[in-house]
Amino acid sequence: MAFIGMDHGTTGISFCIMDDNEEIIDIFKIGREQSKKGEVSPVEELSKRVDLDSVKLMAITYSMGDGINKISPIDKVKDRGILSIDGAGKVTGGGTSVYSELQSTNIPAILIPGLHKDSDSLDPLFRAAYSHQASPEKVSICYNAFKETGWENMIVADISSNSVDILIENSRIKGAMDACVGAMGVIHGPLDLQMIRDIDEGKCSANEAFSNAGAVKIAGIEGKVANLKDALFEKYIDGDEDAKLAVDTLIMTVAMEIAGLIAVSKNKIEGVVLTGSVGSCKNPFDFEKEINKYLKDNYPLKVISKESGAIGAAQIAFDLYNGKKEILGIPAEY
Structure with a gap:
């Protein structure tokens, strides 16, 4: 079988x-x-x-x-x-x-x-706040995190082309922060005031703004979606200041989102699971180490496969x- x-x-x-x-x-x-x-x-x-x-x-x-x-x-x-x-x-x-x-x-x-x-399975507060919280693969990511750790109360942080953080309590997904409202990913990110103005002025569509609101916006990188992460990392390795600012900003926004979900959890969080092509990254920077600078060793961290x-x-x-x-x-x- x-x-x-x-x-x-x-x-x-x-x-x-x-x-x-x-x-x-x-x-x-x-x-x-x-x-x-x-x-x-x-x-x-x-x-x-x-x-x-x-x-x-x-x-x-x-x-x-x-x-x-x-x-x-x-x-x-x-x-x-x-x-x-x-x-x-x-x-x-x-x-x-x-x-x-x-x-x-x-x-x-x-x-x-x-x-x-x-x-219907989600917390009514999250359902009332956000029309959409996460796409289906985040459910399977959370299940792999659950199977890997056995934690019943945790935050799952999937950081890659986009960043989505999910709150799990009592072995149930309670809610999540989708890429368009919370933390930056490499490509996608939240729409800020300037983007809203650009959309209203007809300079771009909302979807175009969303698809260029991640770390690539700060690093000034354009190209095929499949190549953007590697391009960002190459600039980071070369010591490019914009690339470093982009990576550091991405990490900061993820930390804010994780901290926000911890704040609204009703149970004690057992740990934070990191995954995705950036969340599981060790080189050219150690994402686990960098995010822990914000979490300050208050929560166990577990890195699982980017797959x-x-x-x-x-x-x-x-x-x-x-x-x-x-x-x-x-x-x-x-």
Whole structure:
């Protein structure tokens, strides 16, 4: 038997294949542009690594996930589980082609929802405050964090192209701060007053502002989304002052967001989990060490794999197949 998890990320689509002992067989990633152009087939790549007939369940994430509030069989989900693709960051079409190809197979599959105003499992205060809190892969990231640590009360900080921090209490996701309202990521970030003015004056759309509001804005970096993090890190290594300011600012905003979630938690936080391509970074800077300068050793820190989205999705598939009825408070129809 095998189980598959898919993470629909900003720079690419990652897959984790897991056996019936919950051991990872393989993890691989398909670039969005490659998928869109038909250069790579997810089904072909999966079939190279596992007998597809042996796959008992696949858990996938897609876009905002705001059209559903339960983990649901993919064949029962309308419109790929989203209300709209507008305002969701840079759209390439690569994720859509992967979704369509996987949907056309006979692999049993479930779709993980995002966290939003219609998520009955969340704290009503978070639902009232924010129409959208996190996309579906944040749920699978949190599940991997839960499985790795066993902490029932924690903050999960996913720092990569965007930054999203999630509050978990009593083994349930209570709420989260989405990229457009809180901390900076490498690419995406919150809309400040100047951006709102630029939008009102017709200089850019809100989505364009959001997609250029991260650390790249401070570092003055432009280019293909898949290359921006490396470009930022290269400038940082070269001692570029703007790049250092960008990284330091990103870290500061993440620390503020984590501290804010700790402040509103009703339970004592057991620790903070760091993940994502930046959150798990050790070089050219140690993100764990830098964030701890703000947290001041008050909370244990745990770094997990930057592929936690795909890993957590595979773990969700495994546990639902084996009888679980909910994931971190989110009900499953499977």
